[in-house]
Amino acid sequence: MSYAITKRCIQCDNCLPQCPKGAIKVIEGDYWIDPSLCNNCEGYLTPQCVLSCPVNSPVPYQAKKGRCKIDAKTVASPKLFTDGKSHPFASAIVIWELCNVLAQRQSLPWEIDATGELYYQRQINNGKGAIAFRVTETFDSTPPVALKGAKALSAIETFDIKSACMHLIYAAHATNLDRPWEEEFIINDRQIEEYLGLDKRKDLSKSTKLALIKELAQQPCQLITSVNLPPQGKIKGIYLEKSRLWHLLEIQHHFQEDEVGCKHLVGLTFKIKVGEWAQYFLNGQACKERTAFYQYSTLPKTLLSAVMRIWQQHEGAARIMLWLLFKTKMGKEQRITIPTLMRVAYGEGKLSQVSLQPENRQRLLRIFESDLEVLNHYGLKPIFDPVSYPLEIQPLWVKLVNIPEDGEAALEFWIDDGSSNGSRLTDAPPRGKWNRLMNARILYFEMPPEWKKQLAKSKKKRRAVKSKTKLKSQIALSTEYILEARKRLGLSQRDLAQLTGKSQSWIRDIENGRFQAKSEDQLLLRKVLGINYTNLKK
Secondary structure, three states: OOEEEOOOOOOOOOOHHHOOOOOEEEEOOEEEEOOOOOOOOOOOOOOHHHHHOOOOOEEEOOOOOOOOOOOOOOOOOOOOOOOOOEEEEEOOHHHHHHHHHHHHHHHOOOEEOOOOEEEEEEEEOOOOEEEEEEEOOOOOOOOOOOOEHHHHHHHHHOOOOHHHHHHHHHHHHHOOOOOHHHOEEEEEHHHHHHHHOHHHOOOOOHHHHHHHHHHHHHHHHHEEEEEEEOOEOOEOOEEEEEEEOEEEEEEEEEEEEOOOOOEEEEEEEEEEEEOOOHHHHEOHHHHHOOOOOEOEEEEEHHHHHHHHHHOOOOHHHHHHHHHHHHHHHHOOOOOEEHHHHHHHHHOHHHHHHHHOOHHHHHHHHHHHHHHHHHHHHOOOEEEEOOOOOOHHHOOHHHHHOOOOOOHHHHHHHHHHHHHOOOOOOOOOOOOOHHHHHOOOEEEEEEOOHHHHHHHHHHHHHHHHHHHHHHHHHHHHOOHHHHHHHHHHOOOOHHHHHHHHOOOHHHHHHHHOOOOOOOHHHHHHHHHHHOOOHHHHHO
């Protein structure tokens, strides 16, 4: 049983330092006991807030009855998933890796640097760059301090895979902003309930939902990243040092009082600022100038609800599902080895341990095949490589798909299977199945209709933009237009050569059509001659 503070409170501060769980909070000048933290001072004879209060203000907490009325002073940002199916989201490498960290947590190979800070690092861009993550206990925009040793490990253990879904929601909000690294967005508990499917959880009380939402909203803001990427063409090197991906600027608590003056938390509003990473990976204007990236994909709403349903019994499947969200955007033919999938689902340490313990292989194998079945149920159908992953070592549920639904046909199927001289469905797995799986591959995962549809739209849009850009360039810089523009400005070939920094013979060859200028030279000529697409259309 937790306690609540009534309106008899005189704000004497006696109870604040006495609470062993830190459940007593001062919010907007009022004292409130967080019921999700208060445990009735377990281990003490009397609750410490009751013992220290001179006016007997704390009383046993009674759950609020009736409807919750929220007088929200801050308007939330526009809702996501306006079509009820999907929404664009930032999908850069920093977003992918933070999603992996929140999903895999202790399964990742965390290390300790020379200063004692705990960090996880991996190489990116074919080993040319690196990205690292550290944990902090603060959430705001002040310079973060990374945790060390046992304190960092303890923080990682509290991370919840469901916070990866919250991280994706933040990444979706970031795409709604023009200059996200300079802007903020506001999200409230009701929006989060809808996105995560918590509004359908009638078994959870309002206070339980709010406590969960608050915890999930904070966790993505507890990780800081360091990124080191060398220059790529016009894009300068990207160097971020212990930078936040998300700044949790403010949490607004909305209360409603009962007849005795006890405050009941009925709503939460979060103000989030996007980190500096967006200037390099979600910069629309700089992307047009080819000096930065604008990397995005499509976030299906069904993925969030699926992870929220399966995380407890099939955490491995939830991890793979989150990982595939980013993997599938790279194209359909992405061959994935079984060891890679197992590392994503269960961690490098567990896979290495089981490989050395044959007695535990069968158990992990059953879990893995069950997770593949869950993925298949949610529309992520694995397409097995017929050479390295033949039917004889595929999961039993794959073979059962061929059983007819009609009773008589099914009976005939089983009779034929039993009388077969070859392998039968009921046969034990072949010897050496584990070793064969370690060399097996999945060609790709067939995506659910909503994923496939949105991915096709995205590819079609990219092709259209690329084709349009190419067409503009070809029309604008034809031989006739360059010659006409030069003469209109009264420039000789020598004058144009001096303005562009090219040789006169280069200008002559371009105008004679001997070769076509490269893309960067086309931009230069367009700028010097004042050629633009609008004038050309006329």
